[in-house]
Amino acid sequence: MTQPTRDPRLVVEVLSEALPYIQRFTGKTVVVKYGGNAMTEDTLIDSFARDMVLMKEVGINPVVVHGGGPQIGDLLTKLKIESRFVNGMRVTDSETMDVVEMVLGGLVNKGIVNLINQCGGKAIGLTGKDGSQIRARKLKVEHQTPEMTAPEIIDIGHVGEVEHISTDLIEMLAERDFIPVIAPIGVDAKGNSYNINADLVAGKVAEALGAEKLMLLTNVAGLMNAEGEVLTGLTTAQVDALIADGTIHGGMLPKIRCALDAVKGGVASAHIIDGRVPHATLLEIFTNAGVGTLITDAERHGNDAG
Ligand SMILES: Nc1ncnc2c1ncn2[C@@H]1O[C@H](COP(=O)(O)OP(=O)(O)O)[C@@H](O)[C@H]1O
Ligand SMILES: CC(=O)N[C@@H](CCC(=O)OP(=O)(O)O)C(=O)O
Structure with missing residues (x-):
């Protein structure tokens, strides 16, 4: 890979500026959820892989x-199987579950692993079935439209x-310097497979x-708020209000719910980041610039999440 020529002084300056952040985060764990919608361009996927290696x-x-939602959708279309969503979750019959497992556990997982390894990292790809590491149960989904007087429980x-x-x-x-790459497939005690929204697993x-x-990512x-402006920082109470008035909908719903649960559950900060920006994860960790929305549990942290 040919690298563009840069002013060496600038490179050294940038490295030096990153020092306090490196010191602050070294030894810490950062969970990165890489959404299927952020995996569209080869150069961006490559920059993501390089970022993971640099962090390590x-x-x-x-x-x-x-x-890998869009990638599952593509194969379902080729197989002439219809995609349907309720509350941002894919309705998954047995046939669809097979496709989900093939695409997430195979194509997408091994694609990311391969790229990280190409960038000099040591990635290992797993699903939640490996070591039974993601124990799951069937999700009960409540669904309500404005016309309905009460929510109904539906089977998806x-x-x-x-x-x-x-x-x-x-x-x-x-500990052995590997980068784990996990596909969001869970398993129950009887060995049944479950398709789980990747945001929920990441949280x-x-x-x-x-x-x-x-x-x-x-x-x-x-x-974004109802006017389409990015909300850079917000608290759990504000998020609750945006869900209630419908500003947060579709795929953003599970994303925001898991971000909230994670900060309530002890993760110092959750960030919704624009994966279309090259090196988005490094910009978040190593600079003050900020590239998305920061969610903290204000009661526990105040404004110190960084
Ligand atoms: N308030 C909101 N702010 C930003 N995006 C929103 C909002 N409400 C719904 N969305 C939608 O959520 C989508 C992101 O979720 P999703 O499609 O599941 O992405 P990913 O594959 O990255 O998980 C956005 O593309 C956008 O269409
Ligand atoms: C239950 C459910 O909806 N599962 C998701 C799993 C993949 C996923 O979450 O992919 P993104 O992060 O790219 O949206 C799906 O089948 O699309």
């Missing part, structure tokens, strides 16, 4: 949880929620690991 090289432990098939995350495997890999993994940061500049 400076002593941070990145753990990648990936999505093999969609799961996280019951328990075992961290042994992830910690063992991280629970971050909580279970006691991570310093949860970064959710997506295809928007951050969480």
